[in-house]
Amino acid sequence: MSKIEKVLATGKTHTIAHGQKGNLDIQLSSPGSAKPAHVFANALPHPTAEQLFAGAWSACYTAAVGLVANDLxxxxxxxxxxxxxxxxGQTGPAYYLQARLTLRVPGIAPDIAKTLAHTADQICPYSKATRGNIDVALSVITE
Known part of the structure; x- marks a missing residue:
């Protein structure tokens, strides 16, 4: 697995669990451009591929955390x-992806939080799909 030497763009998501409703706020853009790449007169703007992937992965991973918590x-x-x-990102002429996942579970004991995070990572289909294919860092915050 190759390491990224230069990050070109980052898609970020923050997902809150427990059925809280919210809006998906997205825009269509290209890596390296702060402005939307396209303007649609009668359509909402769309996200980068990295944002879409992060959003889908976070929804899946959040559900996996809930399943593991229920089991435990x-x-x-x-x-x-x-x-x-x-x-x-890019290494030489080749393009790659890498990811960082952070589970925030304030008030949960660190050992239990790590078990939740790593077990959810084992059952989440997006985590399974990326395992061994891209670099992924998983961290836990309990404060």
Whole structure:
């Protein structure tokens, strides 16, 4: 697996669990451009591929955390969240992805939080699909 030497763009998501409703706020853009790449008169703007991937992965991973918590009889805090960042990068002429997942479970004991994070990573289909294909860092915050 190759390491990214230069990050070109990063798609970031912050997902809150427990059925809280929200809006998906997205725009269509190209790596390296702060402005939307296209303007649609009658359509909402769309995200980069990295944002879409991070968003889908965070929804799946958040659900996996809930399943693991249920299996372990752990009550997740109301402010539990998942942050995922997906980088598009380059090493020489080749393009690659890498990702960082952060599970925030305030008030949960660190050992239980790590078990939740790593077990959810083992069952989440997006995590399975990326395992061994891209670099992924998984971290836990309990404060």
């Amino acid at each position: 009889n752990v009550v997740l805090p109301a402010d539990m969240s998942v942050d995922i960042e997906v980088d598009l």
